[in-house]
């Protein structure tokens with residue numbers, strides 16, 4: 001099922017990354033996804049935006065099909081930590097996605113800004129970056145900037161510390 | 164789907180407040196007075212009747228968005244809402260797993276103590292929920308279930324099973340911005356859900372259903388489309404048996420535009436739903452909220468004043484926690500009382516006399532656009548649901564920035580410096596050139612432009628809170644009438660004369 005994209009903004013560069021922007025099954029918020037899509041396109045990357053309430057199977061299937069250079073999970077409804085822990089396991093279980101740079105951000109719990117323990121748990125579960133609110137977008141931009149140009153798909157060591 | 168734990172042979176849920184056993188005493192209407200024959204809209208009891216009585220008594224009904232997973236906290240929240248210094252109705256807001264029909268995830272979250280963003284009504288045993296409501300929800304304190312589900316049958320069954328009969332949503336408004344469910348399937352599911360809800364009338368209940376069409380993406384949707392979808396959803400509810408409905412509209416970024424919009428919504432509802440009990444409900448701003456408590460309060464107060472000026476009967480509030488996290492009971496309580504006080508203050512303004520058309524009678528074309536949209540849709544098919552599906556397929560309705568596959572996705576908006584929402588592209592909607600001010604405006608572009616537009620209201624109110632204007636923006640406040648005289652709940656609530 002194809003989602004509508006907002007108009008492409010910025011020009012994808014040849015060295016640009018192939019990026020999947022998505023939320024998870026329980027979350028219907030999409031302004032966050034539209035924002036992240038525009039931001040990444042302005043940085044010269046190509047974005048597939050999977051839209052609202054993406055079921056785990058569809059999320060994994062789309063990532064296997066696209067084989068992106070970066071997977072960006074965004075959730076703000078408060079279930080993001082719980083959903084993210086489940087989804088990262090499903091993604092990492094696929095050999096072709098086991099090492100794909102994958103980050104999560106937004107409002108991941110129901111009681112306000114993230115805790116270090118929550119971030120550690122997400123990193124341990126397999127995320128390469130966790131961007132909860134508060135200046136998270138700038139950190140995210142430098143994280144994306146640190147990724148190697150398209151085609152080389154492994155993550156430089158130590159990039160996961162950009163929280 | 165409902166009582167999946169134990170399959171207590173739930174006689175298909177169609178037994179609202181099945182007297183005695185539920186103890187919630189919600190809706191066991193005096194059996195003698197079935198109102199079905201009386202076309203004079205207002206039912207004798209239930210959610211719609213409560214709001215009508217408050218309105219007649221000159222009070223704005225205020226309502227929280229409130230839902231927590233823990234039954235005891237949910238009960239505390241309902242009790243606090245009931246006992247607030249305001250004329251209130253209660254809310255049980257459901258969590259996102261229940262909304263999306265993933266009851267397994269809701270069950271697991273409860274078992275593992277994962278924080279949920281609402282009350283899992285289809286997962287807690289019905290007896291638990293009855294205990295939550297017992298002695299609190301009744302004819303003097305109606306409780307509405309708020310969800311956000313494109314396929315809400317399991318929710319409607321669950322709420323009927325615990326003796327409730329008021330909820331909200333709609334085949335468009337809980338599909339396009341809330342799911343990836345095909346619109347056609349949502350229409351079918353909503354038809355069945357309406358019929359289920361309406362069937363309780365046989366048992367003397369007065370079920371109530373509110374449209375969510377006046378909200379759509381929460382922000383950046385021009386009023387005419389919000390009004391059109393709200394009215395069309397109300398017509399859909401009526402077609403499927405509901406006789407008590409409310410029509411929503413969400414506060415946007417310019418009070419004058421909102422006042423005009425609410426007046427138009429009231430007028431169209433009166434015209435198109437003459438035989439149905441109805442009222443207009445305003446939602447306090449549904450977009451990116453001010454971060455500061457002061458800014459959040461000012462925005463809520465403006466919503467309450469707007470509701471009074473434009474004749475809305477009910478207001479759904481937002482709290483000072485909105486920009487940050489799920490609010491506490493205390494934050495909700497303060498929001499209710501803040502809104503009620505602002506409404507009373509606005510009502511006490513001398514310039515305002517009841518029944519006066521209030522708004523400064525500007526016409527910027529909202530009404531003409533809304534009529535054109537509604538007319539074009541209704542012409543497509545005599546069945547409102549089919550008409551809606553066709554309308555979206557043809558792009559006659561097109562929700563700006565909505566990613567759903569069944570949305571044409573060509574409409575775009577812009578935001579004037581004063582907060583007024585304007586079309587920059589109407590796509591295939593039959594409203595080109597109707598609104599004043601001539602040609603299309605430049606659309607909102609780019610991530611920075613989008614954030615600037617989305618946070619216009621947040622910025623404005625946070626600034627205002629930080630630095631109150633020297634030249635007072637709102638006219639000087641008039642003395643607040645003694646709050647105690649405002650129609651006490653118990654008198655308001657009496658069900659049968």
Ligand code: B12
Nearest residue numbers: 028030031074078105106110131140381450452485488489
């Ligand atoms: C608009 C809105 C809606 C609209 C959404 C329309 C749409 N299709 O998007 C509607 C009305 C439909 C809606 C519905 C709901 N909402 Co809502 N919503 C909001 C609101 C008001 C604004 C969100 C928004 O659009 N922001 C604009 C975008 C651009 O910014 P953002 O999402 O905040 O993301 C920013 C950052 O977080 C960051 N970011 C986000 N993700 C990522 C990812 C990465 C990798 C990075 C680097 C950064 C990043 O980037 C963005 C820009 O800074 C917020 C409260 C607020 N902020 O004022 C509540 C809010 C997010 N909603 C909330 C909830 C709970 C819901 C509901 C579940 C209903 C409910 N129970 O109240 C439903 C969702 C149903 C579901 N299945 O999940 C809660 C979440 C609570 C929490 N996390 O603690 C909030 C915080 C309100 C509240 N205080 O209760 N909502």
